[in-house]
Amino acid sequence: METTSTFAPRYSLWQLVQYMLRLGALGFGGPVALAGYMHRDLVERRGWISESDYKEGLALAQLAPGPMAAQLAIYLGYVHYRVIGASLAGVAFVLPSFLMVVALGWAYRQFGGLQWMQAVFYGVGAAVVGIIAISAHKLASKSVGKDPLKWSIFLLLAATTLITESEIAWLFIAAGVVNWLWRAPPAWLRGKPLHAIAATPFALSALNAADLPLLGQLGVFFAKAGAFVFGSGLAIVPFLYGGVVTEHHWLNDKQFVDAVAVAMITPGPVVITVGFIGYLIAGFWGACVAALATFIPCYLFTILPAPYFKRYGKLPGIAAFVDGVTAAAVGAITGSVIVIAKRSITDLPTILLALTTVALLWRFKKLQEPIIVVAAALIGLAIFPLLHR
Template structure:
């Protein structure tokens, strides 16, 4: 009996763990195109074709994942895997969503440090930087159309831009402040801050296998339980933070390993709004505070992450690889780079599993929560400002060879040395922007065309 006929006959039966594993592997291998493409792929495979989960439950789960820090597409996979096959199912779904892209990124990072200075590779990455800038600007425009629905949201976005670009406030503080503004604003001016609320209101949903089983009273693990929540916390908090604390004790708090573990553990808590939002803070800290890599290399890493399967946040793996590679201590540099990448992956994704396993039983209670929706809406608006700062920061470092930080009336903006303008980089940036914004050329094609154009232009005097 097929899955569809089983539903029709009133005999809901979940797929085996082996069947689900094959589907999760397929999704992990094909999850290109950023979170929108990845979510669309999961919807097609799980909702439309196999009908393992109903439309409304899928959307409610997605809404919950958007409330969490971290990559929402990967967390959605963990949630659905957990829903069908408990913790083991969530682990398999989440790991298979990450591992293909992580392995590809590890290989690309190794090739990058070995052959970065080769003329061919240098020319290709010269063009990729310009395309990545266009991708970031396009993402900011796309999110702004969805998030900036009124003057209050525009004000939040502008305030976030000023806070990070001119006042140099920490990204976590900006996110917390935006969430508080949305939370309070919904109570004081719901017509301005309550627009996002109410989406995903609860309703009947028995289109999928999971929904049929839940309607019949099955799946005990989906019911909220304080004891289960405490047990989950007691397991996952030490798993996540234990290795970081051990590294700090063994290597000292100033070692590159402690810095990687501590920094990316903090990022895992505040990565609201996707990879682009946190990249501005990560790029500035990795380049200016820790000295792990140069500004242009951050763009190279983002270009690599754009071309691999899996969540875009895998760009952080590239940062961790270079951090370990350049401060190997007594280890071989490539081994140290691999360990840095692994530590970054652990501190980035272990909390993603924790958030889901801890909060998944409470998803139903969050349906239609207006206060949470308003806080998320304000955070998303702030993310627009942060992404625009990222685009400005990237743009300055791509188009100008020298950028200095100046002080003007207590503000500290980055200011380019005009004589260091690279006309080839400026031309490539303009080409990539026109290709994506005017002619709607896809990301992959824009990256490829810019890489080839960069290779040609770099040969010019």
């Protein structure tokens, strides 16, 4: 089946950039919600991107290391406008939230912390769980359907993500292989193997960051974070903690927790917390180095394999592999909903906030998520001080 990418696009590059700027500025909820928004807006409502192109992008974003939502945005920019589209879409998606966390980093340093953040996150965190749950349901119904094998893959990945609270990269590949061998088994298995495009960031680990100036140390550390961490932006948090707090002692525990909270209450990719962390460590240039070093590997991991996905993605074996990986990705995303809920749903008010969010989004299909997020933030500011005096 042909994809829309074989025809002239129904939108201009500037329209796509405008959309990514808006999503980066208003898109709350972490990677699953952002991926859901892209599907809803670009596939379902506007018809700019075909379902198959979207699924290829989602599969590639899960297979390659780096933040999933940013890689999906880059790939969707590549679909019709190739490298220039990928580059502009990626920058437009990340830039708004980067500017926000830099501003918050400045305020944090100027005023000695952000006590109000706990109250905001109390409300927003609960609402975000509801937003992610609705997005995960939509993705599952589209990608998994009623296929028993895909449901098995979905449930396995949901369970492992819930139990381990992380995304296990090799399981995505295994899911793709299983679905490929079941749906489109090759006539012979001794042909040329599929060569994955692999950059070689591993040399970074051999560098002795202790001998470099501070910005150099930041660049090396955050490049490793972007190159070695798979899946959602939340997956980068344990890696960052180990380096930023435990190994280098750049931040203390409270500062690190505040950095993660900033990422959760600001729109755009969760991994943009690296900008806030970089600002606290080395000011504006520290934020720039941390963000660039984190996102450049994921950019390369997306545009380098993209031509091969476009060229060979419709072969039955490749299509089956992508379907398997997609089912695994949606399962992992669903598991992450529960992981996030365990941290955000702490009492009766947060339970009610999450359930109300689900009910509103279920009933009113065109309700904009930013409206819910703002309302939840105001509720948090009002309720949290009363419950935590």
